[in-house]
Amino acid sequence: xxxxxxxxxxxxxxxxxxxxxxxxxxxxxxxxxxxxxxxxxxxxxxxxxxxxxxxxxxxxxxxxxxxxxxxxxxxxxxxxxxxxxxxxxxxxxxxxxxxxxxxxxxxxxxxxxxxxxxxxxxxxxxxxxxxxxxxxxxxxxxxxxxxxxxxxxxxxxxxxxxxxxxxxxxxxxxxxxxxxxxxxxxxxxxxxxxxxxxxxxxxxxxxxxxxxxxxxxxxxxxxxxxxxxxxxxxxxxxxxxxxxxxxxxxxxxxxxxxxxxxxxxxxxxxxxxxxxxxxxxxxxxxxxxxxxxxxxxxxxxxxxxxxxxxxxxxxxxxxxxxxxxxxxxxxxxxxxxxxxxxxxxxxxxxxxxxxxxxxxxxxxxxxxxxxxxxxxxxxxxxxxxxxxxxxxxxxxxxxxxxxxxxxxxxxxxxxxxxxxxxxxxxxxxxxxxxxxxxxxxxxxxxxxxxxxxxxxxxxxxxxxxxxxxxxxxxxxxxxxxxxxxxxxxxxxxxxxxxxxxxxxxxxxxxxxxxxxxxxxxxxxxxxxxxxxxxxxxxxxxxxxxxxxxxxxxxxxxxxxxxxxxxxxxxxxxxxxxxxxxxxxxxxxxxxxxxxxxxxxxxxxxxxxxxxxxxxxxxxxxxxxxxxxxxxxxxxxxxxxxxxxxxxxxxxxxxxxxxxxxxxxxxxxxxxxxxxxxxxxxxxxxxxxxxxxxxxxxxxxxxxxxxxxxxxxxxxxxxxxxxxxxxxxxxxxxxxxxxxxxxxxxxxxxxxxxxxxxxxxxxxxxxxxxxxxxxxxxxxxxxxxxx
Numbered sequence: 048x049x050x051x052x053x054x055x056x057x058x059x060x061x062x063x064x065x066x067x068x069x070x071x072x073x074x075x076x077x078x079x080x081x082x083x084x085x086x087x088x089x090x091x092x093x094x095x096x097x098x099x100x101x102x103x104x105x106x107x108x109x110x111x112x113x114x115x116x117x118x119x120x121x122x123x124x125x126x127x128x129x130x131x132x133x134x135x136x137x138x139x140x141x142x143x144x145x146x147x148x149x150x151x152x153x154x155x156x157x158x159x160x161x162x163x164x165x166x167x168x169x170x171x172x173x174x175x176x177x178x179x180x181x182x183x184x185x186x187x188x189x190x191x192x193x194x195x196x197x198x199x200x201x202x203x204x205x206x207x208x209x210x211x212x213x214x215x216x217x218x219x220x221x222x223x224x225x226x227x228x229x230x231x232x233x234x235x236x237x238x239x240x241x242x243x244x245x246x247x248x249x250x251x252x253x254x255x256x257x258x259x260x261x262x263x264x265x266x267x268x269x270x271x272x273x274x275x276x277x278x279x280x281x282x283x284x285x286x287x288x289x290x291x292x293x294x295x296x297x298x299x300x301x302x303x304x305x306x307x308x309x310x311x312x313x314x315x316x317x318x319x320x321x322x323x324x325x326x327x328x329x330x331x332x333x334x335x336x337x338x339x340x341x342x343x344x345x346x347x348x349x350x351x352x353x354x355x356x357x358x359x360x361x362x363x364x365x366x367x368x369x370x371x372x373x374x375x376x377x378x379x380x381x382x383x384x385x386x387x388x389x390x391x392x393x394x395x396x397x398x399x400x401x402x403x404x405x406x407x408x409x410x411x412x413x414x415x416x417x418x419x420x421x422x423x424x425x426x427x428x429x430x431x432x433x434x435x436x437x438x439x440x441x442x443x444x445x446x447x448x449x450x451x452x453x454x455x456x457x458x459x460x461x462x463x464x465x466x467x468x469x470x471x472x473x474x475x476x477x478x479x480x481x482x483x484x485x486x487x488x489x490x491x492x493x494x495x496x497x498x499x500x501x502x503x504x505x506x507x508x509x510x511x512x513x514x515x516x517x518x519x520x521x522x523x524x525x526x527x528x529x530x531x532x533x534x535x536x537x538x539x540x541x542x543x544x545x546x547x548x549x550x551x552x553x554x555x556x557x558x559x560x561x562x563x564x565x566x567x568x569x570x571x572x573x574x575x576x577x578x579x580x581x582x583x584x585x586x587x588x589x590x591x592x593x594x595x596x597x598x599x600x601x602x603x604x605x606x607x608x609x610x611x612x613x614x615x616x617x618x619x620x621x622x623x624x625x626x627x628x629x630x631x632x633x634x635x636x637x638x639x640x641x642x643x644x645x646x647x648x649x650x651x652x653x654x655x656x657x658x659x660x661x662x663x664x665x666x667x668x669x670x671x672x673x674x675x676x677x678x679x680x681x682x683x684x685x686x687x688x689x690x691x692x693x694x695x696x697x698x699x700x701x702x703x704x705x706x707x708x709x710x711x712x713x714x715x716x717x718x719x720x721x722x723x724x725x726x727x728x729x730x731x732x733x734x735x736x737x738x739x740x741x742x743x744x745x746x747x748x749x750x751x752x753x754x755x756x757x758x759x760x761x762x763x764x765x766x767x768x769x770x771x772x773x774x775x776x777x778x779x780x781x782x783x784x785x786x787x788x789x790x791x792x793x794x795x796x797x798x799x800x801x802x803x804x805x806x807x808x809x810x811x812x813x814x815x816x817x818x819x820x821x822x823x824x825x826x827x828x829x830x831x832x833x
Contacts, residue, residue, distance in 0.1 A: 093746030146323030213347030236285025369404025480800025484792020489566025539579025541603030698821030731794025
């Protein structure tokens with residue numbers, strides 16, 4: 048096995064000291080002289096025609112500098128996918144959900160801005176609203192968007208192989224329905240932004256975003272500005288999980304006001320507005336039919352899915368495709384069909400959240416795997432191993448598993464959980480269950496059609512040779528990417544991690560599509576590695592000339608120059624270095640030539656030593672409609688075992704233990720890998736047991752704060768055994784691939800399978816509240832007694 052000096056270690060996070068000491072600067076911590084404060088007027092109705100808007104009282108309020116509506120903001124349509132731009136900055140003719148934006152104010156204080164918002168008078172004609180998939184699809188239902196008949200935002204119809212013929216060959220066929228509820232990502236930092244424009248007309252937007260690049264493009268499009276005149280910066284971000292992966296209304300309003308007034312403008316969401324904006328996990332209804340032979344071989348899968356999409360598309364086009372695309376693995380499945388429908392209704396728009404589109408589908412499928420195993424008398428782990436794909440295999444919908452350690456993950460959790468001792472031996476009320484899952488290591492294509500590189504990185508050596516400066520437009524949002532890239536650059540050059548300084552999150556630093564689809568470790572990591580290697584090569588080439596030694600015989604390890612054969616006399620180079628640093632106390636005196644000396648000599652010969660790196664995936668996927676969604680250069684995979692206790696009398700579930708094994712390729716920072724595994728499990732437990740955004744019959748969110756919207760806290764987390772499985776990903780930097788989202792995929796079904804093991808009842812609706820579990824137990828008892 049290849050030995051590394053920096054990666055595959057437990058490195059402290061670069062951002063840890065600032066966050067631990069309170070020195071980290073988030074968007075809301077920033078202020079500017081003369082800064083104004085913005086606030087937005089949002090609709091109180093789920094569906095209504097706008098008759099008139101009167102802003103005169105607000106405009107007359109002392110301290111108000113501007114009031115804008117669609118008249119000033121314009122009606123350019125935008126969104127996430129160019130295939131479905133259906134949003135404008137402000138509602139024009141009608142509002143489509145409680146929270147739809149109507150107007151905005153800029154004032155000298157936030158209090159004045161909020162008071163002015165209350166003074167804006169809007170006359171509405173309230174329209175009938177549809178709040179469920181069923182109501183939205185009824186004949187004659189009120190239409191949200193005239194151009195999309197039947198409130199159908201998007202539909203997908205795919206078939207690979209021949210499903211009907213496949214079912215004819217099956218001995219076992221299982222059909223089940225799985226329903227989930229909407230979730231909120233519950234990040235700690237609410238969305239915030241600060242826009243300002245300089246004397247040269249350059250607009251700078253500082254914002255709590257996962258995707259500065261996409262925000263920059265959207266601002267340019269909506270404001271009609273040259274992209275080169277827009278700079279988007281991301282300071283520290285308090286979590287995103289997918290919701291911050293697109294431009295939001297607040298960012299656009301803030302930029303419009305700053306340009307109009309030539310003053311800095313700051314805006315913040317309240318927690319209530321976070322729930323109104325939404326863009327988190329859809330509500331799903333999955334109907335899945337799986338067929339297998341009596342020896343357990345999977346033959347065919349038929350899948351139908353309905354997505355509760357809300358008022359606008361957001362990421363919905365990708366979501367409806369992801370919901371089907373990622374069921375083609377991790378098992379060998381020759382025949383698969385999928386029919387997906389994303390439906391508009393008068394609730395806030397849903398978008399992307401950790402494990403985008405695939406989490407609930409995986410929960411449904413993995414339960415069926417256990418049902419098949421039970422019917423044929425096979426251990427659930429053995430059934431999965433029997434059908435498991437291997438490295439090099441390609442799914443029926445053309446997803447290639449270039450590395451795939453799923454079988455190793457299963458064996459690791461089998462041993463780590465004592466599965467063989469516990470399965471089938473636990474007392475009533477206690478259960479053990481397992482599941483598998485996989486996810487992309489970055490989307491294979493940009494959101495917009497382009498041949499662009501997905502990321503670029505610059506590495507510059509300081510002129511004294513003491514440090515490598517790394518510049519990337521990538522988005523560190525708390526997942527540890529900055530540390531990973533610094534480690535990759537240090538490994539690529541051959542210097543200690545402490546000799547690397549990294550800056551990120553600024554569109555002026557290059558191109559990076561951002562933090563979504565678990566893309567940055569593989570993709571930006573590739574560019575970082577290439578930039579480091581470029582610097583290294585330049586230094587070694589100069590050194591080879593100076594020492595009259597073939598460059599192939601030179602290497603850099605741990606900050607020192609190593610020679611494969613005889614060490615040449617480098618005393619002249621050292622003398623040259625020391626003469627420039629007379630009086631310095633840290634001049635080198637080691638027996639080996641240092642990288643600092645070599646780097647300085649390279650600068651004296653060539654000037655600034657700058658390395659560049661870039662990454663764009665090779666062509667991926669098939670040629671059918673929708674083939675781009677689900678493609679990736681690599682796929683991370685996880686197996687999990689959950690152990691639960693269910694109180695038969697109350698329906699209360701306690702998670703006793705989770706054992707998780709994840710194939711992340713080669714681990715860059717073991718701290719971050721384990722942390723991402725634990726974080727995914729935490730979110731998975733929350734979605735399985737607690738989380739649901741609740742609406743009343745007027746379309747208002749009832750639990751729009753973190754007191755009533757229940758998430759898992761540290762007090763609720765069970766002991767988690769995180770087992771890192773390392774394959775060697777040929778498409779990843781140093782063999783690395785994702786861990787950020789793949790680890791959530793098996794959590795919910797592992798819990799569901801464990802609950803069934805404990806009480807003998809399959810539950811097909813989430814979350815598993817005590818009431819829902821208790822009612823399921825009682826219904827099972829009544830059915831059994833009847």
